[in-house]
Amino acid sequence: MKGLRLRDATAADRGPVFEFCKKTWPDYGDYIPRVWTRWLRDRGGRLIVAELDGTPVALGKVTDLGRGEIWLEGLRVDPKFRRTGIADAMHTEVMRTVKKFKPRFMRYCTGADNPASRRIGKKYGFEVIARFRYYWQKSRKGTPRGDLATRRDARHVYDYIMQSRFLKLSSGQIAEGWIFREMNRDLLAGYIRQQRVMVMKKSGQLTGVGVYPYEENDDSTTLGFVDGEPGTIKVLARNCIYLTKMHGRKFCSAAVPTRGFARLIEQAGFLRKESVGQLVLEHRLGHRDTNRNGASNA
Numbered sequence: 001m002k003g004l005r006l007r008d009a010t011a012a013d014r015g016p017v018f019e020f021c022k023k024t025w026p027d028y029g030d031y032i033p034r035v036w037t038r039w040l041r042d043r044g045g046r047l048i049v050a051e052l053d054g055t056p057v058a059l060g061k062v063t064d065l066g067r068g069e070i071w072l073e074g075l076r077v078d079p080k081f082r083r084t085g086i087a088d089a090m091h092t093e094v095m096r097t098v099k100k101f102k103p104r105f106m107r108y109c110t111g112a113d114n115p116a117s118r119r120i121g122k123k124y125g126f127e128v129i130a131r132f133r134y135y136w137q138k139s140r141k142g143t144p145r146g147d148l149a150t151r152r153d154a155r156h157v158y159d160y161i162m163q164s165r166f167l168k169l170s171s172g173q174i175a176e177g178w179i180f181r182e183m184n185r186d187l188l189a190g191y192i193r194q195q196r197v198m199v200m201k202k203s204g205q206l207t208g209v210g211v212y213p214y215e216e217n218d219d220s221t222t223l224g225f226v227d228g229e230p231g232t233i234k235v236l237a238r239n240c241i242y243l244t245k246m247h248g249r250k251f252c253s254a255a256v257p258t259r260g261f262a263r264l265i266e267q268a269g270f271l272r273k274e275s276v277g278q279l280v281l282e283h284r285l286g287h288r289d290t291n292r293n294g295a296s297n298a
């Protein structure tokens, strides 16, 4: 497209970018203003702006999650210039950018009701690897049931998660809001350190696990993983609502595989009418993980 230039975002782009993001989602606006400064400073990834004849008209963020996982987010085109090939140009620039990371995978998440984003994924070789239902709820005072996992639990909790139905249905992904990453030992160890994993036990054996990562983009907590018997799932899901309050946050979300889990999450108190379908799309690039700790993420 004539006059289109893709480059690193700068602090000066803030005004025009915030302006064209005002109506990204009809009832919600956009989260870009909340993440802007952090994304600009992120030396591990890249915030890309497309300018048309000198005016910013599009945004895209490449985030290096480590271990060969690239996360794509924040793709926005000014409504005035949509359907003119700007997202295509952004994708070309993204591909140029990710080369230096030698990724195994690029992934992104989109609403099941976003035909434009799904079309772009299909066009560029992304496949839907998991379908989630995303729920939202206000935090509330209450006493979580179960125990916080400790370092000593780590191995058992990891094995439990890796063999769980949840992880099978989620293709190995767990959510931090709208960001999904592969479960692995290091990630779990971090969540345990941050006191974001709860376990239920019977006679010393694990009967359920809940993982509640902090989510930066929305300053909230996510129920990123839960499994156990139905009653245990409900208890561990409800814990998310209470833990969020204990951490001083207003909202929490839950991202669970559509089959089997959605109904239980609703029974735990997450609101169906607030829920939306989430698709995780993946493009396999084939470089090897040079930072593996022997864990399989299959």
Ligand SMILES: CC(C)(COP(=O)(O)OP(=O)(O)OC[C@H]1O[C@@H](n2cnc3c(N)ncnc32)[C@H](O)[C@@H]1OP(=O)(O)O)[C@@H](O)C(=O)NCCC(=O)NCCS
Pocket (backbone or CB within 6 Å): 024, 074, 075, 076, 077, 078, 081, 082, 083, 084, 085, 086, 087, 088, 089, 108, 109, 110, 111, 114, 115, 116, 117, 119, 120, 123
């Ligand atoms: C999604 C978005 C970035 C697309 O940007 P765009 O510059 O209009 O897209 P392009 O013109 O480069 O088109 C890329 C492809 O998507 C298709 N496409 C674009 N908008 C579409 C729509 N509303 N419905 C169906 N397909 C669409 C185009 O036809 C094209 O495919 P084709 O070459 O096979 O015809 C833009 O609509 C947007 O900013 N939407 C709001 C934010 C959003 O949804 N971001 C993605 C979140 S994951």
